[in-house]
Every structure is written in structure tokens, then in C-alpha cells.
Amino acid sequence: MELxxxxxxxxxxxxxxxxxxxxxxxxxxxxxxxxxxxLAFLVLKAPDLAITQLVxxxxxLIILIRATINKDxxxxxxxxxxxxxxxxxxxxxxxxxxxxxxxxxxxxxxEPIMEVVKKYLQEGVxxxxxxxxxxxxxxxxxxxxxxxEATVLFTSVIxxxxxxxxxxxxxxx
Amino acid sequence: xxxxxxxxxxxxxGLYGVLRKRNIVxxxxxxxxxxxxxxxxxxxxxxxxxxxxxxxxxxxxxxNMVDPLPQALVLTSIVxxxxxxxxxxxxxxxxxxxxxxxxxxxIKRLKG
Amino acid sequence: xxNNPETGMTLIVKTITRLTVxxxxxxxxxxxxxxxLSPGGGFAGGVIVALSFVHLMxxxxxxxxVSRVSKNLASNLxxxxxxxxxxxxxxxxxxxxxxxxxxxxxxxxxxxxxxTIPLSNIAIGIKVGxxxxxxxxxxxxxxxxx
Numbered sequence: 001m002e003l004x005x006x007x008x009x010x011x012x013x014x015x016x017x018x019x020x021x022x023x024x025x026x027x028x029x030x031x032x033x034x035x036x037x038x039l040a041f042l043v044l045k046a047p048d049l050a051i052t053q054l055v056x057x058x059x060x061l062i063i064l065i066r067a068t069i070n071k072d073x074x075x076x077x078x079x080x081x082x083x084x085x086x087x088x089x090x091x092x093x094x095x096x097x098x099x100x101x102x103x104x105x106x107x108x109x110x111e112p113i114m115e116v117v118k119k120y121l122q123e124g125v126x127x128x129x130x131x132x133x134x135x136x137x138x139x140x141x142x143x144x145x146x147x148x149e150a151t152v153l154f155t156s157v158i159x160x161x162x163x164x165x166x167x168x169x170x171x172x173x
Numbered sequence: 174x175x176x177x178x179x180x181x182x183x184x185x186x187g188l189y190g191v192l193r194k195r196n197i198v199x200x201x202x203x204x205x206x207x208x209x210x211x212x213x214x215x216x217x218x219x220x221x222x223x224x225x226x227x228x229x230x231x232x233x234x235x236x237n238m239v240d241p242l243p244q245a246l247v248l249t250s251i252v253x254x255x256x257x258x259x260x261x262x263x264x265x266x267x268x269x270x271x272x273x274x275x276x277x278x279x280i281k282r283l284k285g
Numbered sequence: 286x287x288n289n290p291e292t293g294m295t296l297i298v299k300t301i302t303r304l305t306v307x308x309x310x311x312x313x314x315x316x317x318x319x320x321x322l323s324p325g326g327g328f329a330g331g332v333i334v335a336l337s338f339v340h341l342m343x344x345x346x347x348x349x350x351v352s353r354v355s356k357n358l359a360s361n362l363x364x365x366x367x368x369x370x371x372x373x374x375x376x377x378x379x380x381x382x383x384x385x386x387x388x389x390x391x392x393x394x395x396x397x398x399x400x401t402i403p404l405s406n407i408a409i410g411i412k413v414g415x416x417x418x419x420x421x422x423x424x425x426x427x428x429x430x431x
Contacts, residue, residue: 007179007213014183014206018190023198030202037209044216045226045239047324049247051316053212055332056255059417060205062339066424067262068198088192092185096178103177110222112240121238125229129390129399130321133227133238137245138326139405143384146405147374149249150412154367156256157416160263161360164423228324231394252328252413259420266424 002043010036023068031061048134176217184210197265197275201258208254212247219243292346302344309337317410321399327406331413338418347425356426359419366412373404 010033017029034057041050107113114121120133120141130136138146187210190203219240227241265275272280293299317330342350354362377385391398 003176004179007176007183010209011179011183011186014186017202017206018186018194018199023196026199026202030205033206033209037213040213041216044220045224046216046244046247047226047228048326048329049212049216049244049251051324052248052251052329052332055329055336056251059332059336059339059421060255060258062343063259063262063421063424064198064201067266085193088189092189095188096181096185099181100178103174103181106177106218109174109176109217110220112219112221114221114240117240117242120241121227125393128386128402129393130402131229131393132321132323132326133229133241134245134248135321135326135402135406136399137241138248139402140384140386142245143374143405145246145249146409147370149253150367150370150409152253153256153413153416154363156253156260157360157363157419159260160420161423163260163263163267164426226324229393248326248328252332255332255417256420259417259424263424 003040006036006040006043010040024065027061027064027068030064031057034060048132177214180210180214180217183213195277197268197277201261201265204261205254205258208250212250212254215243215247215250292348294344298344302340306337306341306344309340310334313337313410313414317406318396318403320406321402322394322396327409328413330406331410332417334410334414335417335421338414339421342421342425351422354415354418356419356422359415359422362415363412363419366408366410366415369408370405370412373401373408376401 013029013032013036017026017033020026020029034053038050038053038057041047041053120137124133124136125131128136128140130140184207187203187206187208190206191200194200194203219242221237221239224237224239225235227238227244229235268280269275274280313330313333313336315330316325316333317327320326320330338350338354341353374384377383377387380387386400386402388400390400393399397403
């Protein structure tokens, strides 16, 4: 029941974040969505994810606020507003209809199919020695995923440094 | 079932922001909301009624743990999401420096 | 440079920051080292370490944080973290395959247990923490240089 309340709160906060006029209020509303997501992870028995989501959300908020502060928001009335909004909403309605049909084939909430994980849960402690099964999965059983993640993070840091370097090049002396 | 559907509605709110808004910061916020919805959907798939967190305790034999595999996948996805958000923000800051606005239609007009 | 009243925030914020920033850094290192025993691990601990440096930068201004960790040192440390993770992975070839856990397992619930997992945690913690700090440094340096 608390999950329903949290999800409805997240949907309302997301709508506020998308629709409000002021950029700073919009960023704060997105922070509200992130902290509600952290609470939902706690309810879903995932403490690792709750810690990570909390600290990542704080850093993300600092970066977003530094980027958007003191920058104006142009207020424009767009032409064909009604047509564009109605076509987008229609597309989203079709998407939700098909997703409703597809979701019925999934296993019910609360009764997952735990085929792969059964082995990890039985042999996790004896094979790796790590008590935290999530750490055992990401750093031992499925360490390839973590290697790929490290590569993606490295690439993103290099990309940011290349984009944000000072423009213009010094002439060779 | 209802929870999955609410999660997809949250995804659609982010999608609406990406498709309809003309401000780049609003688009980035929509991307972030979509990412939150996907992470939550993965973790919801692994939940088990009356389950416990996947950490062993001393002198206890815990039988009903929740599924740790989606949690492990989402843990990497959260940090990647922060990297992607920072990359898109840096591109937006560059655009603001060059054109003096966040509005994408004005950017198009100035280029031509 | 630290007591320069021109840069950074007010005296109250600076005094509180002097007390808390070490504790935040220590908590991040604790989270990294105990990743295989309790919730946390390299990702969360690395972000906390990065947050401690960001805290220092926000309170004292850019120059103090750069004097602790410069941009070149940040990129070098990030590469070292990535190479260390790859080295731990290649260590498995001594017994046959990639990412094999070859060190002694030890007994569970001890700090020194679980073979190569704490080493991987430390590598990922260095990489994530310094990488995110480098991102924030690049963003702030650009805004000041205008």
C-alpha cells in the first residue's frame, strides 16, 4: 500500500517538474522524485540501491542547480499548441494500451521467477566469501557488467572534459 | 500489476517532457524521470512478498531473500545515469554560451 | 589561502566545514572498505568521497579544493583506478580465467575475506569518486572563466 502512495506522489512531482514555469522549482521537484525513489527502494528491501540513489541524487541536484541558476527561461506561446499536445497524448495513450496488454504476461508482483538467482543464493557465500550478495554478484559472478560500466563512466568523463575545455588553442612558440 | 502500470505512467510523464518541451533543461529533466521509472521497474520485478534484504546475517539461515540480480544491474545503471546527465548538462551549458538561450527553436533559427 | 575572506561562503559555513569534511571523507572510505559485509560498496562510497571534495569546494572556493586535488591528479587517479580494476580482472588468468577469484576466501563476516572483492571495491571507489570530482571541477572552472 505504501508503494502505491509513493508512486502516486512520484507521478505528481514529475508532472510538477515538467509543467512548472520556473527552472529552479523544476529542478527541486525532480529532487523530490529522486528522494521518493530512494524511499521506494528501502520499502522494496534494496538498501544498497537506497544509499547509492540518495548520494547520487544530491550530487545530481548540485550539478543541475549550478547549471541552471541565473539563467532566464523564455516564455513563448507556441503555434499549433493544441494539435501537438493532442497528438503526443494520443501516442502516449496507444503506448499505455499496448503496455497494459503486455504487462498481463509478466509474472505477478511479489512472485518472481528466480531461476538464475537460485544458484547465486545457494553458493554465494561459500564460493566468494562475500556476505552481501549484491556485491558478490556485481564483482564476482557478473564482473563483466561492472567492467563495461567503468568503461562507460570513463568515456563520459573524457567527453565532458573535451566539451568543457577552454576554447581556442595556444599557438606553438 | 497496478504497480507496474503506475511505473509506466511515470515513464510516460518523462516521455511527454522529452517530446513536447522546448527548453533543453526540461528535456534533461524528462530524461532523468524516464531513467528513474526504468530503475524502479527493474527492482519491482525482483520483489518477493515477505522477503528480506539480500545480506546474510550471523547465525541465521535466511531462506526468503528478494532477487539480488536486478538490484545489481540497477546499481551500475544509477551511476551511469549520473554520468549521462552530467554530459548532457555540459552540452547544454555550451549551447547557452554560444546562443544565449535554452530554447531549441531559437537555436535552429540562428543557425540558418 | 584558506582564511581568505574574499572567496567562498561566510565564516560560519567555513568553520562547520572544517569540522565535518573529514568525517564525510572517513565515512566514504568506511563504506568502500566494508562493501562486502554491509550495504554500500564502491559506487556509493565513491560518490560520498566525491561529495566531500565538492563540499570543500562549495564552502572555500575553487582554489582550496584544487590545491588538494588538481585536475591533472584527478585524471591520473581515475586512470589508475580503471587500470587497477583491469589488473584485478587479469589476475584471474593465473588460475585460468578472466575475473576468477584466486585469493584466499577467509572466513565470512571478517574484514579481510572474500578474496579479490575488496580490491575491486577500492579500485571502483577511487575511479567513481575522482571521476565525479573531475566532472564537477570542469563544470565550475568553465563557469568562472567567462
